[in-house]
Amino acid sequence: MHTDLVAALDIGGTKIAGALVDGRGSILVRAQRATPAQEDGDTVMRAVEEVLGDLAGSPLWGRATALGIGSAGPVDASAGTVSPVNVPGWRGYPLVERARAAAGGLPAELIGDGVAITAAEHWQGAARGHDNALCMVVSTGVGGGLVLDGRLHPGPTGNAGHIGHISVDLDGDPCPCGSRGCVERIASGPNIARRALENGWRPGPDGDASAAAVAAAARAGDAVAVASFERAARALAAGIAATATLVEIDIAVIGGGVGKAGDVLLEPLRKALGDYATLSFVRRLAVAPAQMGTDAGLVGAAAAALAGRAAPTTAAGV
Numbered sequence: 001m002h003t004d005l006v007a008a009l010d011i012g013g014t015k016i017a018g019a020l021v022d023g024r025g026s027i028l029v030r031a032q033r034a035t036p037a038q039e040d041g042d043t044v045m046r047a048v049e050e051v052l053g054d055l056a057g058s059p060l061w062g063r064a065t066a067l068g069i070g071s072a073g074p075v076d077a078s079a080g081t082v083s084p085v086n087v088p089g090w091r092g093y094p095l096v097e098r099a100r101a102a103a104g105g106l107p108a109e110l111i112g113d114g115v116a117i118t119a120a121e122h123w124q125g126a127a128r129g130h131d132n133a134l135c136m137v138v139s140t141g142v143g144g145g146l147v148l149d150g151r152l153h154p155g156p157t158g159n160a161g162h163i164g165h166i167s168v169d170l171d172g173d174p175c176p177c178g179s180r181g182c183v184e185r186i187a188s189g190p191n192i193a194r195r196a197l198e199n200g201w202r203p204g205p206d207g208d209a210s211a212a213a214v215a216a217a218a219r220a221g222d223a224v225a226v227a228s229f230e231r232a233a234r235a236l237a238a239g240i241a242a243t244a245t246l247v248e249i250d251i252a253v254i255g256g257g258v259g260k261a262g263d264v265l266l267e268p269l270r271k272a273l274g275d276y277a278t279l280s281f282v283r284r285l286a287v288a289p290a291q292m293g294t295d296a297g298l299v300g301a302a303a304a305a306l307a308g309r310a311a312p313t314t315a316a317g318v
């Protein structure tokens with residue numbers, strides 16, 4: 001029998017997706033449950049077990065040799081535990097041990113969801129061929145991950161590259177993480193919408209007050225909407241420039257729902273990078289939209305499993 005597949009899990013606050021994935025990143029079998037995010041930890045785990053049970057029911061299951069898990073964070077890959085902000089029932093929850101048991105003992109690799117998306121973009125998407133990259137998800141929150149020297153860099157606990165919670169405004173608004181002026185506090189979708197509303201923007205007849213609606217207004221020339229995206233773009237640019245200056249990335253990939261705003265975000269972002277990324281070695285930094293879409297988390301978790309299978313002591317090598 002071939003042993004050429006890996007199982008992958010993408011665990012978020014809304015849904016738990018699972019797949020069997022081949023060595024080229026193609027998804028062959030899928031399973032999914034809603035995340036019972038407000039229930040107790042074991043109830044959430046049962047949904048994960050059901051997803052794995054569905055995968056195990058496939059005739060292809062016997063070909064899977066490893067399990068990759070991308071989870072909303074924070075995660076602790078060294079301890080095998082997760083504490084997702086949006087799943088309160090899981091605090092220091094032993095996800096790796098429980099998932100391994102439900103997957104028949106397959107070796108498991110755990111990474112944060114931002115790192116998973118980075119693995120996917122580096123393997124098959126906008127960061128392919130780049131040895132030093134920052135990939136970001138700009139959505140309800142802001143997350144990210146790093147590729148350094150051609151390899152995924154998850155860090156000891158699997159959270160490296162979490163750009164959403166570096167401060168770009170020293171005396172800025174308090175962030176739910178405990179710090180102040182974080183990139184996420186300025187650039188996430190809800191914060192873009194909040195700032196637009198505070199400054200007098202009003203939703204149209206459909207009542208849609210989301211960041212996507214603000215983006216549509218900005219595209220139509222609404223000055224307040226444009227300004228809210230420009231502020232988000234400056235926060236992202238400052239964070240990207242700091243990252244580039246520290247570790248010399250050559251591309252920043254922007255994904256997530258807010259990333260879909262396109263030029264409304266990317267144009268002021270590229271302009272603001274000119275203000276913050278000023279030293280000679282960061283001036284050529286490129287900014288590109290993500291390419292991987294909704295399967296990025298699954299494909300990235302699969303990449304981590306494949307890399308872990310190749311080198312059992314490390315998640316690097318993607």
Ligand SMILES: [Zn+2]
Pocket residue numbers: 164165166175176177178179180182184185
């Ligand atoms: Zn924060």
